[in-house]
Amino acid sequence: MTDPIEEQPGGIIQRYRTRLPVPVGARLIHINEGATPLVHLPFMSDVSRNIRVYAKCEGLNPTGSFKDRGMTVAMTMAVHENSRAVICASTGNTSASAAAYAARAGVMAFVVIPDGKIALGKLAQAMMHGAKVIQIDGDFDAAMEMVKRIPEEADVTLVNSVNPYRLHGQKTAAFEIIDQLGRAPDYHFLPVGNAGNISAYWMGYGEYADSGLSDTKPRMIGCQAAGAAPFISGHPIEEPETIATAIRIGNPQSWELAQAAVDESRGCFKSSTDNEILKSQKSLADRSGIFCEPASAVSVAGLQVDMTGGRIPDDSLVVCTLTGHGLKDPNVAIQQSPDPFRLSDRSGELRSFILDAIG
Numbered sequence: 001m002t003d004p005i006e007e008q009p010g011g012i013i014q015r016y017r018t019r020l021p022v023p024v025g026a027r028l029i030h031i032n033e034g035a036t037p038l039v040h041l042p043f044m045s046d047v048s049r050n051i052r053v054y055a056k057c058e059g060l061n062p063t064g065s066f067k068d069r070g071m072t073v074a075m076t077m078a079v080h081e082n083s084r085a086v087i088c089a090s091t092g093n094t095s096a097s098a099a100a101y102a103a104r105a106g107v108m109a110f111v112v113i114p115d116g117k118i119a120l121g122k123l124a125q126a127m128m129h130g131a132k133v134i135q136i137d138g139d140f141d142a143a144m145e146m147v148k149r150i151p152e153e154a155d156v157t158l159v160n161s162v163n164p165y166r167l168h169g170q171k172t173a174a175f176e177i178i179d180q181l182g183r184a185p186d187y188h189f190l191p192v193g194n195a196g197n198i199s200a201y202w203m204g205y206g207e208y209a210d211s212g213l214s215d216t217k218p219r220m221i222g223c224q225a226a227g228a229a230p231f232i233s234g235h236p237i238e239e240p241e242t243i244a245t246a247i248r249i250g251n252p253q254s255w256e257l258a259q260a261a262v263d264e265s266r267g268c269f270k271s272s273t274d275n276e277i278l279k280s281q282k283s284l285a286d287r288s289g290i291f292c293e294p295a296s297a298v299s300v301a302g303l304q305v306d307m308t309g310g311r312i313p314d315d316s317l318v319v320c321t322l323t324g325h326g327l328k329d330p331n332v333a334i335q336q337s338p339d340p341f342r343l344s345d346r347s348g349e350l351r352s353f354i355l356d357a358i359g
């Protein structure tokens with residue numbers, strides 16, 4: 001008997017089946033991820049110079065970040081290979097995604113996270129989905145070094161982006177963008193932490209171009225936080241620090257692939273300060289209605305500098321990936337916003353507050 005849930009259409013594996021290394025007959029572990037909106041950003045665009053800017057809103061995936069695209073493929077393959085447990089190091093979103101897809105698959109998930117530096121929403125997700133959460137006294141890079149050794153010692157599948165199936169899943173975001181725009185963008189700005197995602201997008205753009213589905217490929221612009229910018233330094237850095245915890249990484253695991261993506265596309269790496277990142281996060285929220293987490297806003301912060309500096313040519317089509325949802329990190333959002341206006345229960349006071357505010 002077929003399971004009607006499993007037969008439900010959706011999910012990137014079903015839609016891009018022929019472009020993914022998932023064998024026929026494999027049980028698909030999916031939660032209808034992908035097919036995220038590409039939203040026009042008028043406040044970043046420039047009508048007079050015909051520069052159009054779009055946001056690929058990856059926060060609208062099932063667990064609120066792009067990690068689900070990779071996780072559906074990694075988890076499907078882990079189950080296909082009879083793995084009964086998965087493990088990852090995480091700044092938060094990988095653990096949320098691994099926990100959810102493991103729950104779906106009925107396998108155990110171990111998630112190793114840095115002590116204290118994980119956004120509240122992400123921790124809540126890992127816990128609710130029933131993962132075994134392990135906090136270490138160290139940062140993401142230390143967690144990564146620990147978990148990498150485990151698959152040699154125990155029958156557990158590593159689902160960080162060094163798992164090649166992750167990148168195959170994540171490359172589908174590039175397919176979707178070309179499908180949505182009818183062509184590849186000229187520039188693609190995206191946040192870079194462990195550097196898997198920029199590598200995955202470049203793979204996706206390359207595959208569509210090779211298949212004749214796109215005539216061009218974008219310049220890849222890798223955006224880092226100034227306090228965690230190993231690609232700007234040219235070497236891994238100790239003690240990365242940024243408010244954008246999802247990209248608080250000093251020793252990216254996909255260094256060579258990401259460097260190749262930038263070099264081959266004639267793009268570049270750039271960095272933004274935490275202040276610039278927060279400003280972009282706020283602009284996206286209060287000028288465009290899109291609430292992304294701080295790490296996601298680094299792509300728009302990077303573009304902002306290039307727009308102001310006149311470095312984006314006329315008639316350009318630009319995409320910024322917004323990697324995760326703003327609700328992931330409520331603390332940072334509340335800290336940068338004014339306190340609510342306190343009102344005693346007299347309606348006269350409310351009326352004058354409103355009349356003052358609307359001028």
Ligand SMILES: *Cc1c(COP(=O)(O)O)cnc(C)c1O
Pocket residue numbers: 065066067093094161191192193194195196197198246247293295296323324325
């Ligand atoms: C994982 C993550 C990143 C960084 O992606 P990499 O593939 O590690 O470079 C950026 N933003 C968010 C919200 C993430 O969860």
